[in-house]
Amino acid sequence: MKPPPFEYHAPTTADDACTLLGSLEDAKVLAGGQSLIPLLNFRLARPQHLVDINRVANLDRIYERDGGVAVQALARQAAVEDSEMVARVCPLLSAATRLVAHRVIRNRGTVCGSLAHADAASELPAVLLALGGAVVVRSSRGERTIPAGELFAGVFETTLAPDELMVEAWFPAIRESFSILEESRRHGDFALAGVVRAGAKLALFGVAPTPVLADPRDPARGLLPSGDLEATPEFRMHLVRVLTERAFAA
Structure with missing residues (x-):
């Protein structure tokens, strides 16, 4: 089409x-x-x-900032996946990026684009939320920082104003006690359900209109996932429980 x-x-x-x-x-x-x-x-x-924005210069950096990893708007997911610095400072981000679709997609797809698209079944928004990261957005009015907990407003919806450009995402460092697990019908498909562990924090994706934080002791409490041809709501809640148990056993 x-x-x-x-x-x-x-x-x-x-x-x-x-x-x-x-x-x-x-x-x-x-x-x-x-x-x-x-x-x-x-x-x-x-x-x-x-x-x-692909002709904008100096907007594709991946660098250390404030004890974490900063990823600018034009940095490709494949570059994040391949970065030795990211693997050292925030290996959770490296692991999550490898789960995004297929390599050919990651060669063009951007981390900030995934966050701005705000698909609730995507890995990177849940990673940002679990880590307590943030994004920097810019407009003609200036710059502001939006914490991950205030970024995702609904299905494919963020709190960016129409005149704002996401110029950078910041992921705090984590070097141990982390995990990302998901279940999909085929490799590279969107997750039926997924979990991100960052220390004692747990974020879920694929089971609500946005990525959500959950209690690791009862991760399905309060969830009302939708059902479709791929999975029933009950199956998605079952996956959340099983994946959470595995994530915290690792």
């Missing part, structure tokens, strides 16, 4: 991108495009404007 008509913009600086987002009605940001392009092709998204 072909995408619906839109006006294409290719800024070369982050400031120009923010100016465009602040002045245009109904704009979407294109980074890796691994989530947005399929939505466009199936006409599930119909933005009037597409702001392609």
